[in-house]
Amino acid sequence: MGIAERKEREKQRRREEILDAAEEIFFDANGEKGTMDDVAERVELSKGTLYLYYRNKNDLLYAIAEKGVGLLLEYFAGVIREGLSGRNQLSDIGDEFVRFVEDYPKHFELILRFELAGYQSPDGGDRLLMEPALAFLREVLVRGQKDGSIRDDITEDEIVIILWSQMIGLMQSILRKERYIDFYGVELKRVIKGHYRIIMKGIEPKSTE
Amino acid sequence: MGIAERKEREKQRRREEILDAAEEIFFDANGEKGTMDDVAERVELSKGTLYLYYRNKNDLLYAIAEKGVGLLLEYFAGVIREGLSGRNQLSDIGDEFVRFVEDYPKHFELILRFELAGYQSPDGGDRLLMEPALAFLREVLVRGQKDGSIRDDITEDEIVIILWSQMIGLMQSILRKERYIDFYGVELKRVIKGHYRIIMKGIEPKSTE
């Protein structure tokens, strides 16, 4: 009988409905801060029901953040073309990252919040929210080290963490451009370009010819 | 008469007492999350009194963060020796930054929180919490560009923001080392070293001889 399956689907759907409502509420430009009551009203369920689908508010936010990581991965995935050196693919990843942050600033902000605060994910351990994205970056890096377009005197795992952390830091500043960047009167695009140039030069192999 | 002055001093002292108590409470390893009632109990004042000295909880936290920035500046200031190239001074700043984060992880974390969230500082505008530290970095950079040890095809203001953002990102990862870094099984010190090597190479002038 397919009843169990149908119920499972319906349950999953509810979860998503709640998630969508939460996204709207928590990312609402006006309110800035949404409550669980707001979410309940938006999705036309009682507050109690929310807690049948998510352990608590943080879990709900975490789910939104996870969805954001999924979106980021889509941006990444679309960019890998054959015939490009690892180095150039890396550069493309950077572009996609910037695009993602511009398209989904609120999601990115939320992701950062969890990155910063750490969070015991609902299902078990202290997962690494960004892990899938990091794995992707790692692949490209290894490719670049293999084809000689990226230095290999620093291990790939180290470079992954380094580049990732730097990128996160830069994106953070971009989010705060009104403060950071206007403060110094520089153009956002130039800062990003500058970052690229420094990094690209920084990861060159010993002798480039 | 010196009564007004004495009162002013006493008022300042109260502020600091509250600040110290708040630091203890909010950074307490056990509790993780402190309340204003906790702070009040710790300084042996009523809660209402706290609000005579700080507009709200956020202001109190902000004051702690500001204190943290002051500490960071002390670390920086101690490091400027004559006879070093801007490039080398920059490297020293990096070392001090790492030391600071290791010595005052909680303060740094709090600073990051405000960097990320943005905050209308008590006295007026949307100040840049880290501005003093940035100004310091900028000086060193300009020195390096002048003495030819740092590339000048990217403006100093741009490099300031770039390096600063990258550094922040890296420090963030360091704070989360149990997750990020253990995850990939790399050594923290090596990651930092790697970061230096990449950046130092990245900011080299066109031709180094």
Add this chain to the structure above:
DNA sequence: TTAAAAAAATGACCAATAGTCAGTTTAATT
């Protein structure tokens, strides 16, 4: 020294909101 005024401090109270749970409604099973 003392009465009036000012400053500092108090803590009971309010409001907002995350989270709970006994009870109700709806759906599935027999």
Add this chain to the structure above:
DNA sequence: AATTAAACTGACTATTGGTCATTTTTTTAA
């Protein structure tokens, strides 16, 4: 049709940030 199970409800509790009328302490002025 009766029983069981699943989904849902919303009034309620607990926590905590913030307020304010009142009290205590200090200063000022006569």
